[in-house]
Amino acid sequence: MRMKAMKKLLTALLFTPLMALASGPEVHLDKAPVSTEPAALQNGAKLFVNYCLNCHGASYMRYNRLQQIGLSEQMIKDNLMFTADKIGEPMRIAMQRDEAKAWFGAAPPDLTVISRSRASEFGSGADWLYTYLRSFYRDDSRPTGWNNKVFENVGMPHVLYELQGEATAKINEHDDGHGGKTKEIEIEAPSKPGKLSAEEYDHAVADLVSYLVWMGEPMAEARKSIGTFVIAFLGLLFVLSYLLKKNYWRDVH
Template structure:
């Protein structure tokens, strides 16, 4: 009885450990489009403009200060005249006026802060940039949702499509097929319905710029860090060569 009890406990522990993994493995595969992330200052500046005009109304970036935008080539006057709508001083964070408690009442949940959204999505899906790029291009009309919108990779999303005037309205064509195990696999194909202000190519470029800015905002010093790392490795390589030559010269009479 004692041995059987231990065996049963082991089975229960194994089930508890691996059940979440099995649940994930059995879920639908998430297909993400490759995001053309750019570090070009013009692309980042356009992404910052889109972020301020379309995202900063509900989503804050409280760990990002306006004066950081000077790193992507924007002057202080350009930032103050065109991008500072939620602050008085250029050194202030990119906060919003909406209170979290009010947001929970209005939307059911407070919109998340977007300062490190690209990095947080990367921890969940492998590439935060790819997830954001697919998400921003994956909205479609759904009359059953309170906002009238749904998303191909974020089913029953609570956020409306804030960029719809640029992209227009997409319509979902849903098909179901057998998965070979007695279940159904749902596939959603999007078709352009009501056109927006931009063509598909223009909208893809705009969302790529916005995603590039979100990636940059999560770590503004990334490019500087890479440059410093390259210089340090080059210095260590040179130091190794000099150390080796010194060692050979020091031990030449012994060897």
Template sequence: MKMSLINLIKRAAAVLMFAPAVAMAAGAALHLDKAPVSTDPAALQHGAKLFVNYCLNCHGASYVRYNQLQNIGLSEQAIKDNLLFTGEKTGDLMKIAMLPAEGKQWFGAAPPDLSVIARSRASGDGSGADWLYTYLRQFYRDPQRPTGWNNVIFANVGMPHAFWELQGEQRANITENADGTKTIALELVKPGKLSVEEYDKAVADLVSFLVWMGEPVAEKRKTIGTFVLIFLAGLFVLSYALKKNYWKDIH
């Protein structure tokens, strides 16, 4: 009985280990566009503005505080004037009032926290930034969906198209292939406030900000890493010179 239980646990562990790989193999391969991620402060500030105005109503960023945005060049006063609307303080976390249960009731699933979404979405098909950049540009009108929207790379998504006023409305032209798969080509049928190029740039800025939120100290870490490598290289040279001098009478 004891051995049977152990074998059962081992089999369950094996199934859980390989289940994601099986699921990925069974799904259709995704084509992800390369995200033009930027660390330019102006791009990050624009992305922060888009995030607060369009995303923060439903999605929180509960691991990030408003005053951390000073690291992308915003002053505390600029944060107060442009990014705080309901009495928050600059030291507060970027949370939302909506409860997860309410989000599940309204959208079918609770909107995820976006603090590390750019890192959690990374896969073999591309980086998390590539997935987000593609996803936010591939919404299309679908009257069959409760929200009236669908998405090419996230079929039957519960999220409505929050940026439709900026992008406009796209229509999906679906072609049935001989092998039983479908090809979806999007056509812009109602222009938005932004041109296609301007909208792509806006999405790139937003994705850049989401990438920054996932690791706000990334640039500092890279700088420190560079100096550490330079230090180690110098230390190696000095250590080698010391070794040569120490052993010169023996060799």
């Protein structure tokens, strides 16, 4: 009995995730043009505060961290601080989790490390976010009136629709050859144009994604610089150690 239970457990652990992966739809992700330029990160921070911070918090990120992307304390206070009084406070929201769950069906997740979280699922959190934010379309069958090609039946409405416009989708169903059907969703051009052109909207989303990636690890660039220096130092130390070893042992041999 004990051996049978162990076999069942191993089967569940090994094969269930593989079956789920095989049965799930393949998601094509567009390459995100992530930038570390201060101008891009500043524009991304502005978009995040104006469009995301109403429902999604970033409770592990403090406003004063934005000084690292070239913003002064006064600029942060005047343009980006709408939910806090002190610049050292986290980027929290006023909405309560129980209220959010009642309104949206689930509480909107904290976005501090959303890019790293999605990276663990899809390989590239930046690519997933970039594709997701450009894949909303009108769907009257959904409570919010919106759906998403990447995240089907998502509870989140398209908060950037005034920038992109109201896109529609052409949905085709095909026989998968096993008695089931596969769904192919083709996003069409917005029927109602937004404030930005398609190219401008893609650029704005790229800036927002760049900021989300930066927010997940603000010290990433410094870490890479330090890592490069450490590797170069270790390489030099290796050469010096090798020359010292040769000089020390030359009389022995």
